[in-house]
Amino acid sequence: GNSVTQMEGPVTLSEEAFLTINCTYTATGYPSLFWYVQYPGEGLQLLLKATKADDKGSNKGFEATYRKETTSFHLEKGSVQVSDSAVYFCALIKMKTSYDKVIFGPGTSLSVIP
Amino acid sequence: DAGVTQSPTHLIKTRGQQVTLRCSPKSGHDTVSWYQQALGQGPQFIFQYYEEEERQRGNFPDRFSGHQFPNYSSELNVNALLLGDSALYLCASSQGGSGNTIYFGEGSWLTVV
Numbered sequence: 004g005n006s007v008t009q010m011e012g013p014v015t016l017s018e019e020a021f022l023t024i025n026c027t028y029t030a031t032g033y034p035s036l037f038w039y040v041q042y043p044g045e046g047l048q049l050l051l052k053a054t055k056a057d058d059k060g061s062n063k064g065f066e067a068t069y070r071k072e073t074t075s076f077h078l079e080k081g082s083v084q085v086s087d088s089a090v091y092f093c094a095l096i097k098m099k100t101s102y103d104k105v106i107f108g109p110g111t112s113l114s115v116i117p
Numbered sequence: 118d119a120g121v122t123q124s125p126t127h128l129i130k131t132r133g134q135q136v137t138l139r140c141s142p143k144s145g146h147d148t149v150s151w152y153q154q155a156l157g158q159g160p161q162f163i164f165q166y167y168e169e170e171e172r173q174r175g176n177f178p179d180r181f182s183g184h185q186f187p188n189y190s191s192e193l194n195v196n197a198l199l200l201g202d203s204a205l206y207l208c209a210s211s212q213g214g215s216g217n218t219i220y221f222g223e224g225s226w227l228t229v230v
Contacts, residue, residue, distance in 0.1 A: 007159075039221075046207060046223040047160070092159055096219075103148060103211045103219055104173060107159035 005030040007093050007108035015114045022080040024111045026067075026093035029074065034095040036060075036069055036076040037105070041090045050078075050091070083115045119144065121210050121222035129228045130198050138193045138225045142210030146220070148172075149191040151183060152207040154224070160207055166191050195227075203229045 010025040028034065038050040038060070051060030056071035065080045076093060093108040122141045130136050142149050148167045152160035162175035166185035185191045189210075195202055205224040211217045 047221040049218065049220075052218075094159075103150065103209075103217070104162050104165060104175075105150075105152075105160070105209070105219060106162070109159045110157075 005034070005095060005097060005106050007095055007106055009091075009093050009108040009111050011111070012090075013112040013114060015116065016083055018085055018115055018117050019082045020115075022078070022083045022087075022113070024078040024091055024093075024113070026076045026078065026108060027074050028076065028093070028095050030095055030097060032097065033071075034097050036067070037094040037096070038065070038067055038076070038078050039092040039094055039107070041092065041110070043089070047092070083113070085115045085117055088113055088115045121146075121208055121220050123206075123208050123222040123225050125225055126223065127226045127228075129230060131230055132198055132200060134198050134229075135194065135196045136198060136227060138195075138206050138208075138227070140191045140193070140208030140210075140222060142189050142191070142208075143220050146210035146212045147189050148211045148213070149185060149189065150209045150211075150219075151191070151193045152209065153177070154205040154207060156204070163193070198229045200229050203227060 006029045035054045037052045039047045040050045051062040053060040053069035059068045067078045090110045090112045092110045150165040151163040154160040164174040165172045169185045180196045182194045207224045208222045211219045
């Protein structure tokens with residue numbers, strides 16, 4: 004079946020450090036890929052998305068590239084801030100067959116210290 | 118333009134009781150999905166409603182049921198609550214199904230004691 008795997012956390016970084024959170028997926032066909040962010044005590048917010056191979060999603064300094072050959076969608080940011088502390092979820096949707104049913108990874112907790 | 122709104126935000130129930138959670142989708146959206154997020158885990162799909170009918174369902178027991186009203190708002194009902202039902206319940210809405218951006222609400226925190 005369809006699934007998403009993420010690197011285990013928690014991840015702790017100093018402010019202005021480089022961030023990478025690894026994400027790989029298993030799915031038949033061509034899913035759309037997403038990163039969602041959940042700040043403490045809040046719901047989910049869409050951070051970025053990519054709908055086809057080699058697409059790069061970007062938002063708020065975060066980037067992720069849809070790599071079909073490695074079935075990956077790693078999240079990167081060049082310089083993290085304390086305000087980026089949150090839980091990050093990689094997710095996929097099998098378009099046209101699953102009517103917007105989102106399959107989430109387990110989440111990676113990020114703490115950025117001053 | 119209000120986004121997805123959920124109520125209540127927090128509630129505490131006793132084992133064996135029943136609970137109803139409510140969701141109003143984003144304006145213009147006709148599809149509502151419900152997810153359960155246990156502490157420290159990713160959200161798990163419960164079911165989805167479209168045109169007032171359950172269109173697809175995740176791996177959840179029949180104790181979990183729902184409804185969608187003509188104005189597209191939705192309810193999630195859980196009967197015979199178990200301690201393991203304690204979680205954040207998220208509502209998501211979208212328009213027309215496949216291919217459109219999905220918006221999530223802030224969630225309802227349910228604690229079963």
